[in-house]
Amino acid sequence: MTNNDVFRRLRYALNLNTQAVVEAFRLADMKMGQADITSLVKKDDEEGFRECGDDVLQAFLDGLIALKRGKREGAEGKAAAPAEQLTNNDILKKIRIALSLKEDEMLAIFKLAKFPVSKSELSAVFRAKGQENYKPCGDQMLRNFLKGLTMKYREGAQN
Incomplete structure (x- = not known):
């Protein structure tokens, strides 16, 4: 899955309007306007499409955590260190936290x-990379989780 797909599906599943998304980015100390959000939501063959990089998706997910749970105490002015590469495991973990x-x-x-x-499959996805029972989260698993979120938060919605 591309970052744009994840961004698009998560935004839809949680029914986040553009203003809420702008606020999430603001909480993650990233300035994004409505035009920026619109370009991230477009399909890759549409004019004005903007690719969602790992840094942008991570900022959105961190902002979503702050939006849903509040900013962490003592975290003022401290942005999370950007991951070298945002993995599906990281995305799933951040959604779980948010x-x-x-x-x-x-x-x-x-x-x-x-x-x-299964419980063991799920716990393996949340283990630290390098641990014995660590399992990478595949695109199919992440896609189905986002589909389930859509069904849960948007009653009767089918993806």
Whole structure:
């Protein structure tokens, strides 16, 4: 999945209007206007399309955490160190934090998308890279999680 796909699907699933997205970026100390948001949402063959880099998606996810949960104490002026490369595992982890999802809630979201995941598979995705039972989160897993989120937060919506 491209970062633009993740951005587009997450924004839709959580029903975030442009102003909320601008606010999320502001909370992550990244200045983005409505025109910038519009260009990120466009399909890659549309005029005005802008590719969503790892830094932009990470800022959005960090801002989403701050928007949903509030800024962390003592985090004023300290931006999170950008990841070398944002992985699907990182994206899933940040969504989990932003929405305060517990393991059972995440499993239920996967089930909504008709993509059953076991507890051990899910915990393997959240392990630190390099640990014995670490498992990379594939595009299919992330796509189905976003699909389940859409179904949960936008009643009856199908992707």
